[in-house]
Amino acid sequence: MSDTVRPMSTGEDDGFGSSSLRANDADLADAAHLWKSAYVHIPFCAHRCPYCDFAIVDESVEANVDHRRYVDALVREIEMEDPFGPLDAVNFGGGTPSLLSSEQLGEIIEALRRRFGFRAHTEVSLEVNPEDWSTDTGGNLRSVGFTRVSIGAQSFDEQIMGVLSRRHSADATTEAVHSARVSGFRTISLDLIYGHPRETSASWAGSVDRALDLPIDHISTYALTVERGTALSREILAGATPPDGDVQAERYETFCERSSTAGFDRYEVSNHARPGHACVYNLSTWTHGEYLGFGLGAHDHRWGVRSRNHHRLDRYLEDVEAGIRPRLGTEHLDADSQDRDRFMLGLRLAAGTPASGFATTFLDSPEGTRLLDHGLIIVEGDRVVVTQPMLTDAVAREALSVSSYDC
Numbered sequence: 427m428s429d430t431v432r433p434m435s436t437g438e439d440d441g442f443g444s445s446s447l448r449a450n451d452a453d454l455a456d457a458a459h460l461w462k463s464a465y466v467h468i469p470f471c472a473h474r475c476p477y478c479d480f481a482i483v484d485e486s487v488e489a490n491v492d493h494r495r496y497v498d499a500l501v502r503e504i505e506m507e508d509p510f511g512p513l514d515a516v517n518f519g520g521g522t523p524s525l526l527s528s529e530q531l532g533e534i535i536e537a538l539r540r541r542f543g544f545r546a547h548t549e550v551s552l553e554v555n556p557e558d559w560s561t562d563t564g565g566n567l568r569s570v571g572f573t574r575v576s577i578g579a580q581s582f583d584e585q586i587m588g589v590l591s592r593r594h595s596a597d598a599t600t601e602a603v604h605s606a607r608v609s610g611f612r613t614i615s616l617d618l619i620y621g622h623p624r625e626t627s628a629s630w631a632g633s634v635d636r637a638l639d640l641p642i643d644h645i646s647t648y649a650l651t652v653e654r655g656t657a658l659s660r661e662i663l664a665g666a667t668p669p670d671g672d673v674q675a676e677r678y679e680t681f682c683e684r685s686s687t688a689g690f691d692r693y694e695v696s697n698h699a700r701p702g703h704a705c706v707y708n709l710s711t712w713t714h715g716e717y718l719g720f721g722l723g724a725h726d727h728r729w730g731v732r733s734r735n736h737h738r739l740d741r742y743l744e745d746v747e748a749g750i751r752p753r754l755g756t757e758h759l760d761a762d763s764q765d766r767d768r769f770m771l772g773l774r775l776a777a778g779t780p781a782s783g784f785a786t787t788f789l790d791s792p793e794g795t796r797l798l799d800h801g802l803i804i805v806e807g808d809r810v811v812v813t814q815p816m817l818t819d820a821v822a823r824e825a826l827s828v829s830s831y832d833c
């Protein structure tokens with residue numbers, strides 16, 4: 427395993443530099459296993475989207491949401507964490523992190539920097555909804571330390587954005603991307619969702635082309651899924667048409683073909699990047715690297731321990747304000763579990779996962795042999811690679827069944 431590949435080489439111009447490594451490079455994936463990162467969960471959303479079951483605070487129904495109190499709690503939780511070493515990546519997710527002011531986001535970044543330290547190249551990323559972007563947003567976010575922005579476009583078809591209850595226009599996304607480029611972010615990413623029953627193949631192709639025409643470095647595409655308890659699932663139970671898996675597979679293929687032609691490498695099932703722009707945080711977590719998690723419902727994984735925080739805002743705040751880590755659960759992972767988890771996560775990567783440890787057990791099992799015979803997985807050099815990315819979850823389920831009889 428290489429431990430000399432850093433997320434980005436030291437740059438000459440903006441302090442973050444650039445790397446020419448392709449996002450699906452196996453050396454990059456191996457090195458990522460050693461990077462350290464932190465996730466910060468900002469749970470606030472202006473409203474709940476009909477397909478979303480995340481741990482959020484819906485500001486359209488919750489009265490008196492106190493962003494200040496939550497930021498103070500986050501800073502305090504960060505200060506309670508044990509020393510961890512300099513961070514290679516920080517990712518603000520949600521929820522909608524862009525509902526906090528840049529000053530508040532900057533306070534959290536500074537707390538992380540004070541407690542753990544940053545490297546010269548540390549990737550500091552946040553998710554932004556286009557409707558929260560104004561002319562000052564890019565400059566403000568850059569000035570408090572963000573180097574990467576992930577813009578939640580979801581679609582460029584106004585009708586689909588309507589059924590997804592997104593409040594921005596296609597033009598707002600376009601303007602946010604151009605503004606972010608001018609502001610000097612090292613990496614600009616877009617998120618798209620495909621496969622709503624009312625989406626046509628022409629609508630999807632149009633969204634893909636508009637996204638790829640923009641000056642972006644990274645793009646994530648997610649199939650619309652029906653989660654229990656969401657407004658979408660209730661509509662379907664009441665008779666609305668559900669998403670069609672075969673149609674979604676076609677849409678995925680359309681995207682992969684067009685993004686590849688436009689110079690993006692698929693490096694994970696849903697993620698595609700130009701050379702030098704793989705998401706450091708994503709690569710670190712998918713290679714089972716160590717990461718800290720702060721905020722409501724956040725998970726972390728370090729020193730062989732996996733923990734998760736309370737999902738209820740009142741419990742989270744009460745614990746932190748009393749000087750207690752707001753843990754809902756903690757699990758100690760033995761070496762075999764860690765090895766298996768790394769294999770499972772690595773199946774998602776285009777570079778695959780090392781064909782050693784648990785991989786050998788799986789490859790020798792009847793389930794593994796059957797998948798090899800069907801060509802669903804291959805061994806390329808010293809790595810196991812899934813050949814049909816959309817079937818990765820099915821492969822992981824087979825591997826999990828082997829792990830349960832192996833233990």
Ligand code: SF4
Pocket residue numbers: 470471473474475478479480482520521522
């Ligand atoms: S903005 Fe994102 S996190 Fe918030 S409700 Fe919509 S999908 Fe969920």
